[in-house]
Amino acid sequence: MSTDADDDRKKNTYHFDRHTPEYREQFEGITAEMLGKCPVAWSDTYGGHWVAAGHHEVFELARSAEYLSNDHDVNNERRGYQGITIPTPESEFQGGFLEMDPPEQRHYRQALNPYLSPAAVNRWLPVVDELVRACLNEKIETGGIDFVDDLANVVPAVLTLAMLGVPLKNWSIYCEAVHASVYTRHDSPEITRVREDQMKMFQDMFGQLSEIRQAPRPGMINALAQAEINGKTPADMELLGVIALVIGGGFDTTTALTAHTLEWLSENPGQRERLSRDRDTLLDSATEEFLRFYTPAPGDGRTISADCEIAGTSFKEGERLWLSWAMSNRDPSVFPDPNEIDLARSGNRHHSFGLGIHRCIGSNVARMVFKRMVTAVLDRMPDFQCDPAGAVHYETIGVIQGMRHLPATFTPGKRVGDGLDETIARMQVICDEQRLAEPVTVHKGAAAITHE
Amino acid sequence: MKVHVDPERCQGHTLCAMIAPDVFQLDEVDGHSTAVIDGDLPADLEAKAAEAVRSCPEQAISIL
Numbered sequence: 001m002s003t004d005a006d007d008d009r010k011k012n013t014y015h016f017d018r019h020t021p022e023y024r025e026q027f028e029g030i031t032a033e034m035l036g037k038c039p040v041a042w043s044d045t046y047g048g049h050w051v052a053a054g055h056h057e058v059f060e061l062a063r064s065a066e067y068l069s070n071d072h073d074v075n076n077e078r079r080g081y082q083g084i085t086i087p088t089p090e091s092e093f094q095g096g097f098l099e100m101d102p103p104e105q106r107h108y109r110q111a112l113n114p115y116l117s118p119a120a121v122n123r124w125l126p127v128v129d130e131l132v133r134a135c136l137n138e139k140i141e142t143g144g145i146d147f148v149d150d151l152a153n154v155v156p157a158v159l160t161l162a163m164l165g166v167p168l169k170n171w172s173i174y175c176e177a178v179h180a181s182v183y184t185r186h187d188s189p190e191i192t193r194v195r196e197d198q199m200k201m202f203q204d205m206f207g208q209l210s211e212i213r214q215a216p217r218p219g220m221i222n223a224l225a226q227a228e229i230n231g232k233t234p235a236d237m238e239l240l241g242v243i244a245l246v247i248g249g250g251f252d253t254t255t256a257l258t259a260h261t262l263e264w265l266s267e268n269p270g271q272r273e274r275l276s277r278d279r280d281t282l283l284d285s286a287t288e289e290f291l292r293f294y295t296p297a298p299g300d301g302r303t304i305s306a307d308c309e310i311a312g313t314s315f316k317e318g319e320r321l322w323l324s325w326a327m328s329n330r331d332p333s334v335f336p337d338p339n340e341i342d343l344a345r346s347g348n349r350h351h352s353f354g355l356g357i358h359r360c361i362g363s364n365v366a367r368m369v370f371k372r373m374v375t376a377v378l379d380r381m382p383d384f385q386c387d388p389a390g391a392v393h394y395e396t397i398g399v400i401q402g403m404r405h406l407p408a409t410f411t412p413g414k415r416v417g418d419g420l421d422e423t424i425a426r427m428q429v430i431c432d433e434q435r436l437a438e439p440v441t442v443h444k445g446a447a448a449i450t451h452e
Numbered sequence: 453m454k455v456h457v458d459p460e461r462c463q464g465h466t467l468c469a470m471i472a473p474d475v476f477q478l479d480e481v482d483g484h485s486t487a488v489i490d491g492d493l494p495a496d497l498e499a500k501a502a503e504a505v506r507s508c509p510e511q512a513i514s515i516l
Binding site for chain 2: 059063110114116117118119284288346348349351356357359363364440441
């Protein structure tokens with residue numbers, strides 16, 4: 001029921017629908033309008049919800065964990081909150097600890113942090129370099145590559161499985177299932193096949209969890225199988241949600257960032273030469289700038305858990321809120337020339353990994369894998385030219401701002417070492433023998449690459 | 453110039469240590485940051501430390 005007080009609270013209204021192709025096409029215009037007129041707005045879409053676009057407003061809101069809930073109460077045991085997706089997806093499945101509140105959320109993060117901290121992730125760098133080298137080997141002699149299919153889809157998938165403790169060769173069961181579930185519209189004829197692939201992935205995931213319970217082997221799944229969360233052993237469905245979160249977070253996002261970056265570097269060859277030449281001083285700031293500009297995960301939903309006033313707006317318990325990392329990343333009050341890519345941008349406090357207690361737990365993996373993929377392309381395919389006619393962007397950017405395909409041509413070069421299948425088999429042996437997927441508290445050394 | 457990282461605010465984004473590795477260190481287990489140097493910073497590290505302050509997404513670093 002609408003009241004005068006409600007009308008006053010919701011006086012800044014904006015019809016916001018991030019799931020339409022128009023939102024993608026008009027992103028900069030819509031963003032500038034919302035930042036200028038209504039950095040927090042009430043939208044009538046999807047049952048009505050708030051949208052925060054302003055950098056200051058998103059900052060204040062995202063860090064107010066005492067008034068915001070991520071809970072996705074699929075069994076209706078608490079307050080029936082609907083998690084971080086707006087609108088709520090048809091499948092009632094809790095998205096791991098990203099759809100939980102503390103203390104359970106904190107306990108899960110504490111279980112996984114020793115696998116994902118900067119020190120933990122750096123141990124994997126030699127493995128990542130081997131996977132990248134092998135992916136490029138598969139195409140280097142042909143002069144043509146699809147940067148999504150042949151590189152950016154593959155490396156994050158194989159690495160994520162290795163860190164979980166899943167056999168590396170299973171990557172193909174997971175890879176396309178994850179990407180297709182993001183980019184396939186629910187009314188598309190493809191959706192039946194996509195759901196079948198997802199079922200196969202969940203079956204494999206469940207099989208891995210059961211196997212690891214029987215015979216523990218290192219990796220994040222082992223940590224989850226043994227975790228005590230708020231004094232309880234979690235149900236299998238809850239653990240599958242956590243594993244799916246790690247996989248969903250680890251795959252499509254880094255792929256999206258890498259593809260967009262390579263596309264931009266192809267369109268800006270002078271900047272590409274500069275980045276390659278000055279990478280020692282420029283790669284870190286350039287990475288943060290690509291993260292800011294392309295914001296692979298464009299936002300998160302929340303539910304207001306108690307009446308409150310934050311950043312000048314009064315919210316009521318139960319209302320839904322969309323925190324737009326992507327729009328806040330274009331706020332001119334924090335980022336001069338926000339719609340320009342400045343590889344040396346300073347003071348780049350972007351929101352691409354979120355903020356507050358739910359900060360992306362895989363951010364260190366994402367940065368490392370992205371940097372190794374991009375610099376390897378700069379070294380081995382320095383004159384690559386992306387084909388705009390063959391590039392396929394996701395039709396909408398409501399969930400992930402990603403790409404399905406990014407074909408490119410380049411002057412052919414020589415293979416270095418073995419191909420992808422052989423390398424994956426070799427990395428499996430190295431993972432097993434060196435117990436690379438142990439937490440950093442158990443195993444500190446970086447992977448040692450052997451060629452036998 | 454001294455720097456301080458508020459442990460309640462830091463969420464382990466790691467930008468400070470990326471920008472000023474001689475000023476900030478990251479915890480091995482959760483990547484959260486602390487200042488390496490308790491007292492005044494050497495003059496040649498001040499600019500990097502200031503850039504780390506400006507770049508922290510959580511605004512967790514203060515200059516004392």
